[in-house]
Amino acid sequence: MTCCSPARPPVAGRGHNPPVSESVNPASPSSVRRFLASRGIRPSRRLGQNFLTDRGVAGRIVAASGLQPGESCLEIGAGLGMLTDALTAAGARVTAVEVDARLAEALAERMAGCANVRIVHGDFLKLDLRDLLSSIQQPVRVVANIPYSITTPIIERLLEHRTAISGIALLVQKEVAERVSASPGSRQYGSLSVFCQMFTEARVAFAVPRHLFYPEPEVESVLLLMTPRETGLAPDREDAALRLARAAFTQRRKRIVNPLSELLGLPKEKVEDAMRRAGIDPARRAEELSVTDFVRLAELLLPSASGPV
Template identity: 40%
Template sequence: MTLLGPADVRQLAARLGIRPTKQLGQNFVHDPNTVRKIVRAAELAADDVVLEVGPGLGSLTLALLEHGNAVCAVEIDPPLAAALPETVAQHTPEHADRLTVITGDALRVDLGAVKPTALVANLPYNVAVPVVLHLLATVPSLRRGLVMVQKEVADRLTAGPGSRVYGVPSVKLAWYATARQAGKVPAAVFWPVPNVESGLVGFSVHAGFEGDRKATFAVIDAAFAQRRKTLRAALAGWAGGPPAAERVLRAAGVDPGLRGEQLTVEDFTRIARQRSAGEEPG
């Protein structure tokens, strides 16, 4: 099996009349070693059904099929989606039956019939966080994932409480999964070459927390909307005033003088639960 190299990527793009666009966040990987590194870092099981978002010209798709996994590729660009089965048939005909292609937006397609267990993708930088969180919220079959994102986004997704870059993406991902940094990817392996570094983020889905996700996420959003303020002030609008915010925080065992960046996802869950309990009729 041959993977796509720099010349293959450019020739394929030229044949399809594809010009990478910033609007779709298209930066195609053209280095076989890199895509094999991504697949290794994903720690896939033999029976994993892989969801790949934004397969582009098929570099990572071929590496996933080479590994032996079934792949469901979701591609928003119709010409790329139409060409992917042909590329796979040309480079690895023995694995062509393991590929399913869905043309559409990953934020809108229905994956219920596919039941993917792993997300492995080179995600467009501008939609990386929404895509990951949306899929974790709507695809209960997902067990693990490995995504390539802008290095800055990788740092945010994997940050812990107290970190300068800890914020909404960090806490919301922690609601669903345990995340880890899984390596850097140099800009030189992409065409066109992006002006930022990329990073790999791996995650393992956990059992979750006892609580209302929507209510917990509302607390998280409120706390980080004014991240420099104390929780007593930042959650005032959410709770119905600073005194109400203080009462809820103290009842949840959280110091009202702390800031959102100092709290764990468990803390936010307790705050949301305490407010819900306080609203229940006595």
């Protein structure tokens, strides 16, 4: 880890826990266990507290993220600081968000001499993200080991502010990453796939074994990479396509004509005609349509943002 000058990052809730003589080594499970015990912290499943304990993997994550020296980085769920260390060593200006006040305080203590690290205590889903991003030099690269139980809400929030973000690298549950990056026609492809692929290029970089976390998660983990992109569509057209996709996937095993007819309140014949005009076989199911298909179909079935879905 490289630190530029002795400056203590601001953090809410400081001073509630007594200092400990031993600083945690996040790459040592035994050190992590001793440290957590000394602070009276029991890893919370609700908060998704599965701490990465391998510096090599942390370095691979930072390298795969595309982070460049001097670039701004937002870390969500900093925990004990394994990724924070790697990001700082790579020369990033890091803003690390941590919901657990005890961990936020401990990390602020450990990073006290690093002027290029700021620790923010708070719930990422409740923070004013626009305000937070405006306080960071843009564009911002997001690199994080996030709580798996709130992966979708985190991605949705990030993509709402995608114009300020240059790239996203998230450790997530394998099944969720497969849904995000799935191709049309696959079992995993769904409305989440359409949403993410409308606004990003998404791919799975590599898997991270369970034994490299403490405590070990019950699911498989992978690094998901997402590069935001412009759609070239007006916001109301983006919304119309996504609303159509959500409607279509409510009955993913049926021909798309059926759910769209029911939820849009249109005769099946009109839906079938629109599909033919969009160059889509009316016999197709939702899981067979690409993002572009949903955009074309929305132009015909939802000509304005005030459509009925």
